[in-house]
Amino acid sequence: MPENAEPVYFDDATGTLLFRDVHIELRPKTYAVAKFLAERAQEVCSKEQIMDAIWENSFVEEQAVFQSINEIRRKFEPSVVIQTYPRRGYRWVLPVVLHASSQSKNPEQLIKHRKPHGLLMSFLVVLLIGLVAVGWYTFIDNGRLKRWSQSDPRFNITDHQALMVLPTDTTALTNNDHGLGFGALQSVLERLPTESNRTIFQASDVLDIMDRKQTEQPTDYFAVSGATQIVSSKLNGVPGEYSLLFTVWQRGGSQQHGVLHGSTIEQVVNDYAEALMLQLFGELPRPHRGTVSALTTTLTHRAMTLLSQGEIQSAIPFLESAIVEHPDEPMQRFLLARSHLQLGNIESALPHIESGLATLNKSPQQTLRGRLLYLKGVALMKTNLPAASHFLSAAQSVAEEQQDWLYHAYTKAMQGQILIKQQRFSEAEPLFAESLRYQQLLNCPLGIIQGHLDYIDFYLAQGHTTKAKAELELAEKIVRERDLEVVRKIIEGYKIKLIKT
Known part of the structure; x- marks a missing residue:
């Protein structure tokens, strides 16, 4: 028990507790649980022991024990009154004085903490318990007593959640x-x-x-x-x-x-x-930022589950359905456009990028603007390098403004890739270095791996095979250490590329 802890006084006459001069009322069964544990303060009591002692000859679930334990803990907060021993049970940890009404505690001190009409309330509680006890087995079916049940339509019993x-x-x-x-x-x-x-x-x-x-x-x-x-x-x-x-x-x-x-x-x-x-x-601690329909949420939830499993193609129909249901939600547009780009479907991605940006023009929520601009820059890299560079530059500005350091790093890397295509290697190298540095600061393994892969492209474009192999080894080391199956296929592709050079 905690040293110098104040005792808990149990008053069986009223079924109440007194702790630190505070009068504590508990439901009758909860009081019984508290007393059962307190009488065995040196023991760890299992849920089965508690159920057998307090709910003898009654069919109850373990929820009843959890409910009583949680109620006791809430009443004593912030003091710790019951300690949990996983897979074993519970132990009372505070000193105890049983039957406080007849022992050392002054009865007047007990009375002054009681709420008005305490005797009347105690009488009503006892009466209610008696009525429940009598009514619990209240009707007979073919000579056998039947319990009230929550499923019986003749009784309207409110479920405890x-x-x-x-x-x-x-x-x-x-x-x-x-x-x-x-x-x-x-x-x-x-x-x-x-x-x-x-x-x-x-x-x-x-x-x-x-x-x-x-x-x-x-x-x-x-x-x-x-x-x-x-x-x-x-x-x-x-x-x-x-x-x-x-x-x-x-x-x-x-x-x-x-x-x-x-x-x-x-x-x-x-x-x-x-x-x-x-x-x-049905309540919020601060103003909510907006809601979407339950159907949209369900569709997006399913799509995100598939995306996390690498099932990009399977996720696309769910995202498309979510957009039909809620066309003004930019997040679904962003996810769908990115999914199409990952599959190489540039023509399918661009309309959703444009729609997402148009939606943001009518909304104060601008978090995704930089990311959508980034996707547009990436989508244009195969067909229009100047336009791609323009949108990546715009994405870079938004990312810095919003302190979106992940896409700050992504954008730097893609700008470097454009410079490789233009053979402006001296300008590309600082961008790759900065991108990798931000990924390391974010401690993002996938981003760090991508940084090393960008350097492979950088060195191979200049014919520096040895340096490219060194970067591949660094990337492979992270994959092995973190067991990142998701990028093993990409690593194998770079291995084949190095063999061919």
């Missing part, structure tokens, strides 16, 4: 941020509001449940957690360009999707918490 937010899946990230999934979970939990009719599983509870059962689908946790809502999420992208996809699953089978974009992980995690508050609680 229990929300379980899973750690964010960060396996798609290419840098060393894989451990951020649990940090994102904790950050989101800290921002979600507390409601009396909704239990929010704390991180320790979530990890305990995940340790007990390995699942393939988030919905599998419904069977072992008692949750009524489960939120899963996945973080994709590179420093400067992140996407977070999330789904809110309902026990009944329905689901809602969300897609978020941001230049930093902190930004998308903050927006993640905001989006959950909007979907689950």
